[in-house]
Amino acid sequence: MxxxxxxxxxxxxxxxxxxxxxxxxxxxxxxxxxxxxxxxxxxxxxxxxxxxxxxxxxxxxxxxxxxxxxxxxxxxxxxxxxxxxxxxxxxxxxxxxxxxxxxxxxxxxxxxxxxxxxxxxxxxxxxxxxxxxxxxxxxxxxxxxxxxxxxxxxxxxxxxxxxxxxxxxxxxxxxxxxxxxxxxxATRERDAKVSEAIALERAAMARELHDIAAHHLSGISLMASVVARQTASAPGEARSGALEIRKQSNAILDDLRRLVGLLRDVGHEDEGVKTLDTLPHLIETARITGARVDFDLRSDERREPGAGVSPLGQLAAYRMVQESLTNASRHAPGVPCVVTVDDRDPHRLRITVRNAPPGQRARPASRGTGYGIIGMRERAALIGGSFDAGPTNDNGWETRMSIPRESGHDIPERPA
Incomplete structure (x- = not known):
């Protein structure tokens, strides 16, 4: 039975x-x-x-x-x-x-x-x-x-x-x-789609890791073999080879850190490529919601805006502006904000978001968790830049990020 x-x-x-x-x-x-x-x-x-x-x-x-x-x-x-x-x-x-x-x-x-x-x-x-x-x-x-x-x-x-x-x-x-x-x-279909998405993401991560590590590791292996043979016969050349191995190892670590940073950004509602060119659209979207935001671009006429800044650096800049405007609308709703992109320095890109002090009648929408500032600081450290935030002299608030341009790259000039 x-x-x-x-x-x-x-x-x-x-x-x-x-x-x-x-x-x-x-x-x-x-x-x-x-x-x-x-x-x-x-x-x-x-x-x-x-x-x-x-x-x-x-x-x-x-x-x-x-x-x-x-x-x-x-x-x-x-x-x-x-x-x-x-x-x-x-x-x-x-x-x-x-x-x-x-x-x-x-x-x-x-x-x-x-x-x-x-x-x-x-x-x-x-x-x-x-x-x-x-x-x-x-x-x-x-x-x-x-x-x-x-x-x-x-x-x-x-x-x-x-x-x-x-x-x-x-x-x-x-x-x-x-x-x-x-x-x-519906649950089975959703689980199947999630499993498929995870499988595709794993395959993409595997390809990315292969592209990052394969070239550098192959070179390191060859240089290590040469250094092993030159240790006794040519100490000076062996030392140069060891330094080159160290350089290649650091390059791998930097690339892996960038990959981890990109993976951490997965899950945002906007999945498109974010660069300095998309900042005006971000600001216009904030204005549609009722925010008072001004955009000040200070660029060098000899080159394109953002030239020499890596895609990861431009993404960090975009996220910094996005998070700063969100914090301003949360803690000082209705006050004017100014987004400044200073692209005149040939070595660094500087971005500033400043909001006026909240009025006496303004009430913060929420207290927040503080993770936004931590995230912006981590993104800046990931690309070798710096980040700072704090109150201004008039009791407003300002966030500042400095992003280095890629070394070893020629910065293209603006066409005449």
């Missing part, structure tokens, strides 16, 4: 026992009422009709034990037992057999497929109507046409009425199951 079927069998057993006890209690109450109302009499306690009804109720309840397997077939069996009782022991106690049929109809509508439920409900209704007609005919107190109407009404109430709430509950269960399946499918 599988574990999955045990809960269903347990529920069916509980339903069968409860139905049997309730039906037998109703039979006993009916016998008590019949002592004061002879019209309810169907057979005193202990007669064949009474015992026949009690046995039928027990058999109907036992049939409900299989409701977890085929509830529709169970409904037909329970209704058929009512017809057998009406044919063998017709009496006024027959009405009590409607209780197990009610339970069977409800279980069939709750757990059965609607196509099977319709077929078995119709068959069970016919059995219940026939049983009521047979029992009433044996009684002889009701006319033929009236008895037919009562039989049809009995079948509609006993079989059809429980199907309505059961069908509604079954439909709600099916809807919840479909929603959970859709949610599970």
């Amino acid at each position: 599988t574990t999955a079927r045990r809960p269903g069998m347990t529920r069916s057993a509980a339903t069968a026992v409860t139905t049997a006890l309730s039906a037998l209690a109703l039979l006993w109450i009916t016998d008590l009422l019949a002592r004061d109302d002879p019209s309810l009499a169907g057979g005193p306690l202990g007669t064949a009709a009474w015992w026949g009804t009690a046995v039928t109720l027990v058999l109907q309840s036992v049939a409900l034990l299989r409701s977890h397997f085929r509830a529709t077939v169970t409904l037909g069996c329970v209704a058929g037992l009512s017809l057998v009782l009406a044919a063998v022991f017709p009496s006024g106690l027959f009405t009590v057999t409607a209780l197990p049929v009610l339970v069977g109809a409800f279980l069939a509508g709750l757990t059965g497929a609607w196509r099977d439920v319709r077929r078995w409900a119709l068959a069970s209704g016919v059995l219940v109507a026939t049983a009521h007609f047979v029992n009433g005919s044996a009684d002889g107190r009701t006319g033929g046409s009236a008895l037919v109407m009562q039989a049809v009404l009995q079948a509609a109430l006993v079989v059809g009425l429980p199907l309505l709430p059961a069908s509604v509950i079954a439909a709600q269960r099916a809807t919840r199951a479909a929603q959970q399946e859709m949610l599970a499918a």
